[in-house]
Amino acid sequence: MNERDEQGRKRARYSPWILLGPGMLFLFLFFFFPLYTLGRMSLSYRPSRFANPKFGWEWDNFSHAFSQYGSQFTRSFVYAALATLLALIIAYPLAYVIAFRGGRFRNILLGLVVVPFFTNFLIRTLAWKTILGDQGTVVGFLRDVGILGPTGTLLRTPLAVIGGLTYNFLPFMVLPIYVALEKIDPRLIDAARDLYSNTWRAFRKVIVPLSMPGVFAGSLLVFIPAAGDFVNAYYLGNAQTSMIGNVVQDQFLVQTNYPVAAALSFVFMAIVMVIVVIYAWILGTEDIA
Amino acid sequence: MSNRDDRIRHDQARLARLGLSRRQFLGRSGALLGGLAVGPALLAACGGSSGTGSSSGSDKSVSISNWTSYITDQSKKDFTKDTGIKLTYTEDINDNEEYFAKIRPNLSRNQSIGRDGIVLTDWMANRMINQVKWVQPLDAAAFPNKANLRGPLKAPGFDPTRKYSAPWASGVTGIAYNIKTTGKEIRTVQDYLDAPGTKTALTEMRDTVGLFMRSMGIDTATPTYSKAQPAFDALQKAVSDGKIKGFNGNEYVSDLGAGNLSAAFAWSGDVAQITLDNPDVRFAVPESGGMLWSDNFMIPKTTDKANLASDWINFFYDPKNAAILTAGIKYISPVEGVDAELTKMGGKAAALVENPLVVPTDEFLATLAIFGPLDSAEEVKFDKRFSQILGSG
Numbered sequence: 001m002n003e004r005d006e007q008g009r010k011r012a013r014y015s016p017w018i019l020l021g022p023g024m025l026f027l028f029l030f031f032f033f034p035l036y037t038l039g040r041m042s043l044s045y046r047p048s049r050f051a052n053p054k055f056g057w058e059w060d061n062f063s064h065a066f067s068q069y070g071s072q073f074t075r076s077f078v079y080a081a082l083a084t085l086l087a088l089i090i091a092y093p094l095a096y097v098i099a100f101r102g103g104r105f106r107n108i109l110l111g112l113v114v115v116p117f118f119t120n121f122l123i124r125t126l127a128w129k130t131i132l133g134d135q136g137t138v139v140g141f142l143r144d145v146g147i148l149g150p151t152g153t154l155l156r157t158p159l160a161v162i163g164g165l166t167y168n169f170l171p172f173m174v175l176p177i178y179v180a181l182e183k184i185d186p187r188l189i190d191a192a193r194d195l196y197s198n199t200w201r202a203f204r205k206v207i208v209p210l211s212m213p214g215v216f217a218g219s220l221l222v223f224i225p226a227a228g229d230f231v232n233a234y235y236l237g238n239a240q241t242s243m244i245g246n247v248v249q250d251q252f253l254v255q256t257n258y259p260v261a262a263a264l265s266f267v268f269m270a271i272v273m274v275i276v277v278i279y280a281w282i283l284g285t286e287d288i289a
Numbered sequence: 290m291s292n293r294d295d296r297i298r299h300d301q302a303r304l305a306r307l308g309l310s311r312r313q314f315l316g317r318s319g320a321l322l323g324g325l326a327v328g329p330a331l332l333a334a335c336g337g338s339s340g341t342g343s344s345s346g347s348d349k350s351v352s353i354s355n356w357t358s359y360i361t362d363q364s365k366k367d368f369t370k371d372t373g374i375k376l377t378y379t380e381d382i383n384d385n386e387e388y389f390a391k392i393r394p395n396l397s398r399n400q401s402i403g404r405d406g407i408v409l410t411d412w413m414a415n416r417m418i419n420q421v422k423w424v425q426p427l428d429a430a431a432f433p434n435k436a437n438l439r440g441p442l443k444a445p446g447f448d449p450t451r452k453y454s455a456p457w458a459s460g461v462t463g464i465a466y467n468i469k470t471t472g473k474e475i476r477t478v479q480d481y482l483d484a485p486g487t488k489t490a491l492t493e494m495r496d497t498v499g500l501f502m503r504s505m506g507i508d509t510a511t512p513t514y515s516k517a518q519p520a521f522d523a524l525q526k527a528v529s530d531g532k533i534k535g536f537n538g539n540e541y542v543s544d545l546g547a548g549n550l551s552a553a554f555a556w557s558g559d560v561a562q563i564t565l566d567n568p569d570v571r572f573a574v575p576e577s578g579g580m581l582w583s584d585n586f587m588i589p590k591t592t593d594k595a596n597l598a599s600d601w602i603n604f605f606y607d608p609k610n611a612a613i614l615t616a617g618i619k620y621i622s623p624v625e626g627v628d629a630e631l632t633k634m635g636g637k638a639a640a641l642v643e644n645p646l647v648v649p650t651d652e653f654l655a656t657l658a659i660f661g662p663l664d665s666a667e668e669v670k671f672d673k674r675f676s677q678i679l680g681s682g
Contacts, residue, residue, distance in 0.1 A: 052394075240528075256389070
């Protein structure tokens, strides 16, 4: 065994760690360290109202977060689930058409999905206020055709909040599904046809299973930020549609109760984690990887 | 032009002469987002980099934070010309609570916030002066014009001798409405609740709860939670009955003009903007009374330039400079003799003297009330209940 082999083996042993280094450092600085700070804050107490919180195993923050804000938690996850479902219903056909029927316009169509993102998130949400406003054409039309009562409104309803969430996070659903669909080998569909499968069956048996990783990724990319969002509920909702993000915002910036805000964030993360694990378990993780 | 003058003379449309609001809505929401994204801890880390806590004598510069549209360029230039003090002026205050959350990490650790002067509303001034004690006295020697402070503003509960604070400007909270949507004039809080269409109130707790308290004949000068409870109950009922659809800062500005809102609790200055383009939008102080608030100049305890910061406020307590400022921002000036100076300026500025929302008459002032100070325990109860009604508490 010569010296160069020995060196090479050594290098091979360390190189994964060297390659992982920057990523691990990033994770440590911007994930584990903030998580630790957040955890510490969530177990702190306030010696007086405006004093800086002190650490002291204050589990009351968590029981407070659980007991007081149950309805906002429920609402957050229900709204986010509905928005995810709506986004899926809109995004799947869209991604399908772009991937299989887009032809040479594929890139332009994909670009069009992303273009709204060039506008500021807040501005896009505020635009919906105008569109859904009482004097807007949408409400006028729905009133005329009798879907809304003569005094019916859209703005400041749960519908507006869910709509806003769906709209704002839609591209996060379209892109992963597109990528999954685009990867599918067209010969597999041809093979299904050769084996006397009709279009619908080929779609159900070949395309849907193969696009599941995209659906899974897209759902998470929509569901998680939507559940934590506070902008849509703030601008498009009313006092009865506030989500957990609004509570955290209020605790942080109005009540200046950092420990409870931190505990709320922790509880939120825990619930999201559980939901994601269940979701992955139902869909089957081997498809996902 | 004459056509418009007639309109302006008419009724509430005199509000048209009021100026831009300091509470610009995009600024507010943007700051809210920014505040959340960055977080107070990070702000603490990168906040006081433009440190002003150094050498007061040599460079003679002063750094002031204020609300949006609360100054004129003319005043800024005049200040530096008159005093030789270089000015850094930042319009980064959009909301009392949000600004408090922003400066809290530094001031609680006795670190500089990079400002020599800040302007906050009465109740927040109370917190700064009496609860957290993060401000220092104004330099009396550098502030001789304090003598020009108007009588009614001289001894507020939170600062009885005006040792720590000097009012910058005052304004009125009332009801703004679009007469096309409401179909009739709004004169009371009940009228507002009964009006058809979508209505909103303000996220600023003292303004919304204050107007409800006054409508029920509850005194707002010495508020306690037990006294205010009926007002909270009425507000909660109005929200759950759908009579008040939402709470906002000044998003109501555009919505009222477009007719998406029929009525809203509003700040006098904001409504002026809309009225200028749209005479259907009007402003009323409820018959039960409106709320009067002042924004107060204060000096953070972490600066050693109290003398220069006092020079700054002293400059604006000269009636002549105060008149130029008032003509620009069109809010109520705290300085005695501003009306005479405005008249001397002639033209549009002189016309402001006739506007009770800029130069209030005694009768008009008598219909307004200030929301008195709350001690810390009471304030927690007020904030908590209000958050619950807003759905986030």
